[in-house]
Amino acid sequence: MDHFHYTGHVLYCEGVPVAELAESYGTPLFVYSKKTLLHHLHQLQRAFAPAEPLICYSIKTNPNLAICRLMRENGTGFDVTSGGELFRALQAGGNPERIVFAGVGKTDREITEALDVDILMFNVESEGELAVLRDLSEQRRQQVRLAFRVNPDVDPKTHTKTATGKRGTKFGLDWERVEKLANTVLGHPYLKLTGIHMHLGSPIYSTEPYRTALERAVPLIEALREQGHDLHYLNMGGGFGIHYRKQEGLPADAFAEVILPAVEYTRCQLLLEPGRFIVGNAGILVSRVLFVKDAGGKRFVIQDAAMNDLIRPTLYDAFHRIWPVEPPSEVPAPPEDYESPIPHTRLVDIVGPVCESGDFLARDRWFPEVKRGDLLAIFSAGAYGMAMSSNYNGRCRAAEVLVDGDKHRLIRRRETYHDLIRPELEV
Ligand SMILES: Cc1ncc(COP(=O)(O)O)c(C=O)c1O
Structure with a gap:
C-alpha cells in the first residue's frame, strides 16, 4: 500500500495535491511519502518480529x-x-x-x-x-x-x-x-x-x-x-x-x-x-512536459526529467509506471500491465532532454494526450532514483520533498549552476 492516489483525476501524495508541490518546488522533483516509508518499514518489522531482527537500512538506495x-x-x-x-x-x-x-x-x-x-x-x-x-x-x-x-x-x-x-x-x-x-x-x-x-x-x-x-x-x-x-x-x-x-x-x-x-x-x-522494499514505492518523480514531438512515425513526449535523474530505465530496462498528475477526465485509469491499449491514448516514448538515445523513461507506452506544461508522475522512483542521479549534460540534481499528511518540507534543495562548478573553483 502506498499513499499516492488519484482523487477526482488529481494525484495526491498523502493529503497534498502533487501539482501544488510542483508549483512550490519546481520540477523535476522527487516527492516522498512519510506514511508510505513507515508503512513498508513496519511491514518488515512485523513480519520478522519473532526473530527480533536488526534491520540495517541500505543507505545506497536513498x-x-x-x-x-x-x-x-x-x-x-x-x-x-x-x-x-x-x-x-x-x-x-x-x-x-x-x-x-x-x-x-x-x-x-x-x-x-x-x-x-x-x-x-x-x-x-x-x-x-x-x-x-x-x-x-x-x-x-x-x-x-x-x-x-x-x-x-x-x-x-x-x-x-x-x-x-x-x-x-x-x-x-x-x-x-x-x-x-x-x-x-x-x-x-x-x-x-x-x-x-x-x-x-x-x-x-x-x-x-x-x-x-x-x-x-x-x-x-x-x-x-x-x-x-x-x-x-x-x-x-x-x-x-x-x-x-x-x-x-x-x-x-x-x-x-x-x-x-x-x-x-x-x-x-x-x-x-x-532498501528498495522500504523506499521504492514511497517516492515519485514529478516532471513537466516541455514539448510533444512527432518524428520518424513516433510520438515523443519530451519532459524535464531525464536519465540523470532516474537512470533505471536505461541502465536496467526497468519499467516505471508513468501517468499525468491530472489526467484528462475521459481517460480511464491505466490497466495494471500497461500493455493493452487504453481508450483515448496512443503509443508514445517518454524521453528527457539529455543528449543520448538512451535517455528515455518509457518506450511505446499507451499514454493520454498531453501538452506543454502538463505534469507527469513517474512512480516507484524512491529507490535508486536520486541515489544514482548525476550532473550529466550540466543538469542540476532535482529537489526532494517529504510529505507528512497535509504538510511538506524540502529535504534537499535543487542544485544551482554554481553547485556544478564549486569543486573546480575550490582547487
Ligand atoms: C550488500 C547489499 N545489501 C543490501 C542492498 C539493498 O538491496 P535492496 O534495495 O534490494 O533491498 C544492496 C543493494 O544492492 C546490497 O548490495
Whole structure:
C-alpha cells in the first residue's frame, strides 16, 4: 500500500495535491511519502518480529539524510558500502553498534574510518580485505567483528547487472572456500568471525533464492561453529522486490516464512539490509512536459526529467509506471500491465532532454494526450532514483520533498549552476 492516489483525476501524495508541490518546488522533483516509508518499514518489522531482527537500512538506495534519520528514529541501523555512506549514517545519528559495512573494494581509509567508530561488523568480501583487516586490527590492538560475505551461487532471477549472489560476479567469497579462510582467523587475538552475510541480488520476486541460499548457509554456520567460531549473526542482505508494474512484489511475510526457520534453527541474530522494499514505492518523480514531438512515425513526449535523474530505465530496462498528475477526465485509469491499449491514448516514448538515445523513461507506452506544461508522475522512483542521479549534460540534481499528511518540507534543495562548478573553483 502506498499513499499516492488519484482523487477526482488529481494525484495526491498523502493529503497534498502533487501539482501544488510542483508549483512550490519546481520540477523535476522527487516527492516522498512519510506514511508510505513507515508503512513498508513496519511491514518488515512485523513480519520478522519473532526473530527480533536488526534491520540495517541500505543507505545506497536513498541516502537523503531526512530519510536516514526517519529510519533511525523508527528503529533501524544502517548498511553502508563506502566511507561516504558511513559518514551519512553517522550524520543521521546512526549508532556505530548498528552499522554494517559491505563492499568489494573498501579502501584502507574507509576501513580505518569504520574502525575509528567501531562499527558492528565488516562484511568481508575477499582474502585481500581480510589481510588488511588483520594488519589494522593488530596495529591498533582493536577487536574487529567480521561476517564473511558468502557468494552462495544462487540465481536470483533478476537483471544481470543486479544479480550478486551468483558465481562469476565480483561479490563475496566462494562458499566452498569459506571454511578454509575461517580457519586462518581462528584464535586470532583481534579478529572475530561472528557472522555470515549474503545479499543475493535485487529486486527478487521469489522466495526460492533465499531458500536455496539458506540450504547452503545453515550447514556452513554449523561447520564454522564446529571449527570453534562463536558465530551468532546471519545477515540475509536485502533484495525484496516491489510492485513496479502491477502487484508483482511478495509480501514481507513470504520472505519471513522462508528465513525465520533458519534463524530459529541456527539460533542466530538476524540482520537484514532492505532498501528498495522500504523506499521504492514511497517516492515519485514529478516532471513537466516541455514539448510533444512527432518524428520518424513516433510520438515523443519530451519532459524535464531525464536519465540523470532516474537512470533505471536505461541502465536496467526497468519499467516505471508513468501517468499525468491530472489526467484528462475521459481517460480511464491505466490497466495494471500497461500493455493493452487504453481508450483515448496512443503509443508514445517518454524521453528527457539529455543528449543520448538512451535517455528515455518509457518506450511505446499507451499514454493520454498531453501538452506543454502538463505534469507527469513517474512512480516507484524512491529507490535508486536520486541515489544514482548525476550532473550529466550540466543538469542540476532535482529537489526532494517529504510529505507528512497535509504538510511538506524540502529535504534537499535543487542544485544551482554554481553547485556544478564549486569543486573546480575550490582547487
Ligand atoms: C550488500 C547489499 N545489501 C543490501 C542492498 C539493498 O538491496 P535492496 O534495495 O534490494 O533491498 C544492496 C543493494 O544492492 C546490497 O548490495
